Amino acid sequence: MSTGSSSGQPAVSRMRCLVVLLAVLALSQGSGVTRVPLHKGKSLRKALKEHGLLEDFLKKHPYAISRKYSNLEKVASEPLANYLDCQYFGRISIGTPPQEFTVVFDTGSSDLWVPSVYCKSTACQSHHRFDPAKSSTFQNLNEPLSIQYGTGSMQGFLGLDTVTVSSIVDPQQTVGLSTQEPGSIFTYSEFDGILGLAYPSLASPYSVPVFDNMMQNHLVAQDLFSVYLSRNGQGSMLTLGAIDPTYYTGALHWVPVTVEEYWQFTVDSVTVNGVVVACDGGCQAILDTGTSMLVGPNSDILNIQSAIGATQDQYGMVRPGPFPWRGWDFSGGLHSGLLAWRIIAVRALVSHAEAEVWPPVPQEDRASLTLLYPLAPPPPTGLFASSLTAKCSGVLGRSG
Known part of the structure; x- marks a missing residue:
């Protein structure tokens, strides 16, 4: 799920590395370490199939996943079908007092967005919607947000608010609020929105990725996160700021x-x-x-x-x-x-x-x-x- 590149972004200058885990190395975990349980839910494809809508959807929306990765220099158009097999979701909250949402933690994009109360699309009506008027910490940035999809664009705007991910309270976080979502595909999804974990260069203009904001505010013990995805409905985990020693053994290989x-x-x-x-x-x-x-x-x-x-x-x-x-x-x-x-x-x-x-x-x-x-x-x-x-x-x- 990618949103394309942008200019004028705040960026963290340190080199990022990726680790291929062949097994787990036990590391100490102190303050600033947060675990986010991930739920393996029903894929959107299965939900559409259960509602008798899959065949019609496949005929109307040919799959074009190459759009996601073929052009990294522009704002990418995102095929709606990217979401059909998403299954792993977690909970976050936005605002004061907190309003809860289920999101896909996505290493293939960089923006955080959820539906807003201003969105009248069918997909928004069937999901949790953020109400800025009910949050004492919300600030409207008055900046538009547009993410292209196969059948139209997700339209919205950017704001700042407190985002809570498990025990981490992330203040002044950029949040995208949708006012229009294309098509009917999101209507049957188990997730409300997307939380991107990729580089700032893929984020929309004026948007700072959640994990980058956490690092800049020294909210995590280490500048890394680890992901464990299980075949079972439960047991998957996102760990922010550390490597969880319960999920692997052996040595780490840094790439x-x-x-x-x-x-x-x-x-x-x-x-x-x-x-x-x-x-x-x-x-x-x-x-x-x-x-x-x-x-x-x-x-x-x-x-x-x-x-x-x-x-x-x-x-x-x-x-x-x-x-x-x-x-x-x-x-x-x-x-x-x-x-x-x-x-x-x-x-x-x-x-x-x-x-x-x-x-x-x-x-x-x-x-x-x-x-x-x-x-x-x-x-x-x-x-x-x-x-x-x-x-x-x-x-x-x-x-x-």
């Missing part, structure tokens, strides 16, 4: 961020059971908790599909086929085989399970499968995007 926009880094190769199937010779990738799919160039995604024997139905939903590995038979659509990402000579093994992706693209361009979606056309750098979803822990932070 430099290559472009300070998304959490972007270099991958050496992608293999399936030891055979290189993508990213041969190296490529760029990002970690995006706002999507449950793996996105990449057509040829690479097709190679991975072929390697794990996946098939898809008429909606583009893809289920992995039987895939024997070291005596184990991953039949019945439970696993797609063992993918290995080689990052700075370290292999991170990922077994994708219970995956189902529906990208409604033209038949000739269909190459999607089990958390994998092709970019057509691919971005200039051959960028891969991957969610941390239900596969591992991750730490995002900065040092120096």
Whole structure:
């Protein structure tokens, strides 16, 4: 979920680094450490399907995820379908006294926005809406906010208010308040808004990302946060200011961020059971908790599909086929085989399970499968995007 770049942004000058967690290293946790429980809820795609609206939606809104990553120099247009497979949400509050909201903690965008009482769109009416008049600490910045989506734009305005994330009270935080939300897709979502955790360069003009504001106000013990996403409904966690020792063992491998926009880094190769199937010779990738799919160039995604024997139905939903590995038979659509990402000579093994992706693209361009979606056309750098979803822990932070 990206909103594009902007100028005149306050920025933190320190270098950010990304950590690939192969297991957990126990670190001390003192003041300024906050845990935010994340709930794995029903995906929007499942909700639309239950209401008999999915087929009609897929026909009207062809999936165009390449819009998200193809142009980092402009305000990006955001395909509404990005939200269909979002499942991990957490609670925050805004204002004094606090008004509560459920948000997606999204490492693929940088703005915080929620619906406002001034929004009359159907989606706003079915969610919690912020009322500035009921907050004694709200200040209107009188600056417009516009985020482009596939069927229109989210219109709103920016303000300042106190944002509380678990035990952290973040004063004078930029908050986007929507006055119009496009289409009907958000009507059935479990989340009210988005809390972006990417770099300030992706934020809207005059907007400061929440975590950057926390760092500038010395509200976190360390300038990093860690994410653990579980396959189960409960147990997922966002930890601000520390690495939670209960979620991993072993050693941390620090990987430099290559472009300070998304959490972007270099991958050496992608293999399936030891055979290189993508990213041969190296490529760029990002970690995006706002999507449950793996996105990449057509040829690479097709190679991975072929390697794990996946098939898809008429909606583009893809289920992995039987895939024997070291005596184990991953039949019945439970696993797609063992993918290995080689990052700075370290292999991170990922077994994708219970995956189902529906990208409604033209038949000739269909190459999607089990958390994998092709970019057509691919971005200039051959960028891969991957969610941390239900596969591992991750730490995002900065040092120096």
